[in-house]
Amino acid sequence: MRPMHAPRSLRFPSIEGLRAFEAVARLGSFERASEELHITASAVSKRVAALEEHLDTALLVRSGRSLSLTAAGKEYLEQVRAALELLAAVPLHRRGPAARTRLRVCAPPTFARQILVPHLQDYTEAHPDVDLEVVLSIPYLDPGTMQADVQVRHGDATAAGGTLLMDDVVTPMASPALLGRLPPLRTPADLLGAPxxxxxxxxxxxWWAAAGLRAPEPTQGPKLVDLGLLLEAAVSGQGIALARPTLARHWLASGALVPLFALTARPSHHYYLMPHAHNGAAAEFAQWLHSVCARVVQEAAALLPAADVSSGKP
Structure with a gap:
């Protein structure tokens, strides 16, 4: 097929001008057309005026706030509508769904439930183009088997080559119901006889070391291989938990758990981020998560007894 060449004297009007004219003629005002086209009424008016200048023909009769078509405008409108319908029928002119970025985030269960998910709406509202998937890692399974764009782990950040997320502390806490059944716990040494x-x-x-005590790990009672289960057991009065205020914030705020001393210690393990892409959705999510964790640490510190909670000293 031989290419079609337009005569040199032929000058096409802009598509924007044609769309503006058709919308004004159909809706009867610049204001209504502006709402449909998502531009100002002034911009609509300028586009129609530019079209009229291009054609050297008046298309609208402007009388105050009312608009009507001239005889030439009525005839031209039918031609414009037919042309726009033809253009709209071209498949390549139809905009497909917006491209979305897939982002898979893997995190330990309690971190995901207590820190990540409660703040997730802030991220999803700010990044509507990201198709986010959150999966949970399982303690003691090889975390390297989890395929994810962003991985939160719990352990030794330095050994794994990760980036620390939170400079956490731990402190003993218990439910008021349990404390009501126990003798007064006035000093750290009183815990040695408590559940x-x-x-x-x-x-x-x-924490034993920070308290200056030489004590072994507890040997009685069920072993809970999940920090969330540990907190749930403490809330239900089954024993005293050595826990992170960052994970126990809502229980501390409601009074369901009570910190027993002003003494805190740095835990053996920390939450950290594994290396990830330096740009794109993964980098943006990691930056957002760091800011969330910083806020969580501040909120948790405010729930502890007035003391130097960062130094590990009573």
Whole structure:
């Protein structure tokens, strides 16, 4: 097929001008046309005026706030509508769904439930083009088997080559119901005779050392291999938990859990981010998560007894 060449004397009007004219003629005002076209009424008026200048023909009769078509405008409108319908029928002119970026985030269960998910709406509202998927890692399974764009892990950040997310502390906490059944706990040494909850994910050793006590890990009671389960057990009065205020914020705020001392210690393990892409959705999510964790640490510190909670000293 031989290419069609337009005569040199032929000058096409702009598509924007044609659309503006058709919308004004159909809706009867610049204001209504502006709402449909998502531009100002002034811009609509200028586009129609430019079209009339291009054609050297008046298309509208402007009388105050009312508009009507001239005889030439009525005839031209039918031609414009037919042309716009033809253009709209071209498949390449139809805009497909907006491209979305897939982002898979993997995090430990309690971190995901207590820190990530409660703040997730802020991220999704700010990034509507990101198709976010959150999956949970399982303690003691090889985290390297989890395929994700952003990975939050719990352990030794330095050994794994990760970036620390939160400079956490741990402190003993218990439910008021349990404390009502126990003798007064006035000093850290009083805990040695109290029911202590245990988990390999949060050993008591760092806090014993901060308290100047030589004490072993608890050996009695069920072993909870999940920090969320540890907190739930403490809330239900089953024992005293060595826990992170960052994970226990809403229970501390409601009074369901009570910190027993002003003494805190740095935990054996920390939440950290594994290396990820330096740009794109992964980098933006990581930056957002760092800001969330910083706010969470501040909120948690405000729920502890007035003391130097960052130094680990009573």
């Amino acid at each position: 202590l909850l245990r988990t390999p994910l949060e050993p008591w050793a760092p």
